Amino acid sequence: MAEQIAAYQVYLGAIRKGYNIAEKGLNTANDLKNGTFSLHDAYLTSLEQVSPAVKRDPKGRAIDSLYRQACSLFANEKQWQEKSQMLTASERRYFDKVSGSLLDKAKLDIDELVQVLTPGKLQLTDAERLSRLDKIYERVKDKYAFAGHFTAKCRKLALQRQAYKKDKAKMKELYGIQ
Template sequence: MKGILILLTMIFINTTLQAQTFKEWFRQKKTQKKYLIEQIAQLKIYLELTEKGYKIAKQGLTAIGDLKRGEFKLHKNYVDSLKIVNPKIANLPKIKWIGAYNGDVRNICSTCLSKNGLTEYLSGDELAYLRAVFDRLDSDCDKIMRTLEEVTIDGNLAMTDDERIRRIEALYQQTLFNLTFSKAFCNESAVLAAARMKEKGDVITGRALRGIN
């Protein structure tokens, strides 16, 4: 009888322990489920916030891109507008004078040697030097006229009106210098040739007066 009581007591205790264990297990499961639900809810909120943040960032980047494109377009429009020459500048008298004076310089360079008979009275080295100087002047005329075309024709250089005026003035001054120099250089060469021609004539005259052939 005593053994039966002990057995029943053990069964009761074991049953109680199992009941407590199952109860604890269910409570843990319930807690885990609640925690899992909370985690899912927090994850959902995080994803929603992330998506909103991404949309805001994307909109911001789009806005920045649009702004940059707008700024680039404005900048391009501004640069393009600077490539259009003001008609008042295109009709400046000095532009025609530059063309005319450069024509005079080229004419001097091409005719000086033959017109003044320099080839007969100057040495080979002197003539080579003269030709080199005239070639340099002619090349400078080409450069001036090309630059003048770039400055005064639409679509070439992006410049303000003041910048174009200053460039035209610089080309004009360079042309005047070339014209003055080419005239003086040719005249001095002609004077030298004339002096030698006179010297040669004096020698011939002196020899004739002395009866020397």
């Protein structure tokens, strides 16, 4: 029995040694995992930050400026059209519908711009943020160009009607028509 107890003591020592090795291995694996997790966490957190290079990109300010100019174009044209009274009621409603729709879409672009330039909103690399700025800029530039073209066409139509009205009045005056 003493031999069995001695053998059990040897086995117990081997088991303890095995448990210690396993415990150290698991702790090492846990430390490695936590270290990797910390690296991933740091990387993902860095993606939420907006670098100074992205903040200084002039396209951000240009996008905002183009949006404001498009709003101003529509507001000024609407005011002029209401004053001149050359467009019909249905044409004025169409003008309002087109301008409202375009400005709503441009507002979505501005909202996306805010997300791209605000830390913590999106997880993007600097290259992805700059790419997004380029795309937003192109969309807003296109909307601004359309706003300019559309308002110019509306103004031209109204001016043609004014000229026609003046010509008609002049002809009546010349020929004595009442």
